Amino acid sequence: MAVAEYITYIDVKIEWSQDLIKTLNAKKGSSKLVASFHDWTGGIRWTSDTLQKKYEAADVFGDIIKLSILSADMYDCHELALFVRNQQAQSPKPVLAVGMGQHGQLSRILSPILFVIHKLLPTPSAPGQLTLAEVHQAQHLIGQVPALDFSLSGPDAKAIVEMIRPGFQELGLPHLCQALEDDEPKDVKGENLGGDAATGFQRYRYESIAEIASDDAQKVGFVDSIVRNRPESAEKSAFVGQNISWRVIHDCIMEAGIEVSAAASSIAIIGDDINKARAACFTAERMGYKAVYLLESKLCQTLAADFPGLDFSSQASKYKLAIICRVDEQEAKHNPLHQILREPFGGVILDLSSAPGSSHSSRWNAIGKRQTTLVRAKLLFQLWTGRNVLDVLMKD
Template structure:
């Protein structure tokens, strides 16, 4: 996260105002240029901005597909407004990436997510690979607009969202439906989906022979659409194994930070997992695939056990790349519960299932419980108060068999009694407890911060794990509208509150590479944050080269603290610098004042929502999206 990217941004001539916003998301300076060669005179970390109307094909003659993403001095990113006529559509063949946006409204969070991913600063595949079980929801709407009102609910329990490009239906001017949706239409649909979810996107062009609608007579069509998905920053592309080897090889070469799901589907009803062909297809898919997906329509329940034998053999002999294996049809539903890698799920609110026998996340969890693979556990909220019903709601939405109980008991003895219970699953502590008072193994983060807010059963040797989710909530809020490198090497200020509250903020900032870290308004030592922490007495003490990248206010402020915060906000960071102000105290109107001075403002509710997302991931290993947390909590 520490390296500042070197970028050339091509923007629509009528949208020049977007360049400073891009720079603010990146936390880097910017400068307009008139020709591509002008970028050579700028410092590498200064973002060069070139209007699309100023681009000349002759300037780009030497930038071929073979040079893209392979040593060019600046990464080329084109910003394209889908509401306007394309000024220079030929640019699509020379730029590295293309960001699609609408004239209004503009989603800063979407821009930050796109840039973080294509620049390699966020690696969702690494995070998902650490999970014991992953799923994705397949959108089967002919128009993504229909999914948007319920997307927060549809994606509960999912780790990714699949865009079935082949199921999109583009209505032409004469009222007919295009046999294949145009790239322009697909791009707009992808933009709409990505604006409304933080989940990774799986971009799929399923062919007619494998239960899709994309024609098979022109394999080059698949390459055109899949390579565009890479350029649009899709986290995963589904590449069918029947495609010619040169096409699959080209996509693997050009994929950048996107991951390839090598997909094979068999609808013959004659498939058997015991045949040598199963291993042959896995080996073929593993040449270019980051995930291998093999799915067959079967009539015999025996094939479920044959699949599990095949899966166990792969785990012992070929643990990488990860294998997602399923059987379709009613008798294959057992395999959907047993599969642990990218299980496709449906939802009652979807218009159709994407494949025969598909189950919802709730149905899979219920089946796992029936089989004994998901036993009923007891979870507790200590001091949660009004937040406790929300956790119960999430458990119910996921159809988890667990019980969630609100308790007021505190202290080492009460915690020890909970941890000793044979059905203990986990607990949420509010306020957090000192590490020393909890008989559990602290994570490095909890040990560094000194406080525990989440307890999880199932650690090594049966010892419970003590973790801290608060710092992840602060980090989530910080990077929701900025790329991680926006904070690296820049000063940050933490104001007021207790040492514990400050510890979570300081640890989050240190993990993002911020520094030096200044503290004001509280006493105490926060150790293990990985960066020098300095106490300051006034605004003049935080005058540093590069300005202040973040200010976190940890509690309600008095007159002295308020004057200090306002002084820092007025005098450092601000518009065009990527400065972020976080108010965990939630009072005093400081967020609105910070926004008025050019900072991105983050309130306590936003941090609390990100913390809740992280807490649920720790407790039950399942994803409840940020937008659902805000919706269920009344935050909109």
């Protein structure tokens, strides 16, 4: 069944019959076989000939080797680490080695692949399992997860900080996050700085400290956030400039349920904020939109030159998506927006400048600043930690 469903990883015990193992190996396709051995007796050591033979049996057919044995004492974790190091010096094949039980918990903390349990489960599925927060806390104490400082500036900085902090706490991460005023000095070269960002679709004012700019940031035309890239080797860390503003727009559109078929039609962009308009155009291009209907905008020549894949000459009267890219939210009362709201076909209005107002028609699904701020917080958390966090933590 696992092979038929194209499961990515299939756990295969080395004790299974050779005929079954050969059949799985022949039919696995793109699936990876995890050749596994478990021992709960505590009678096998990592230095024993018995375990070496189990490894060799797993190596015959496994794409990945998984060895889990009950740890008899603390020294088992040291022997485990030496066993893995010796095997990987001889073969590039991945080895997952776990010491089960209380004495083996250190192996779970140091493993490059985390074996964790959710904190809401009443009992562990295997002896010695830890939650992700417990693993992170232990890794911090032994110097594997350094405490980093993150900061934000801009109109939504305080709100985003209040969303990010509960995520750090939930995952047991030791990091700090603070909101700074635009004119407040910051130590952008501090060794503990893990990341920094501008909010509200603004350009990051310390853009020059980013040694590298991502492809997305280069194509959108500005950096709005940075993250410190910490290589595993002794190579010096570097700041990477990113643009997540376009991802904010993209994710809001996807959450609104815009159908894929609609992406072949036109999109309306309203307003003259160059950063918002560039992010909106890049998103439209990535999603497959072909025509852009500009309203209240003097940016046609600039945008057309930078996004040649989009047709800016469109005078389309039907579009399922309108993105408001105004500089000032007071301008939102101008007639072109009211004209859109009166259109009978309806669609989605993504307002990047303000919260949806009462003027929005019931035919249009209005998304405003509250949602874009939440999405930006989630994306920054993911960028800075490499982890996802539940929406409910940020919404609360």
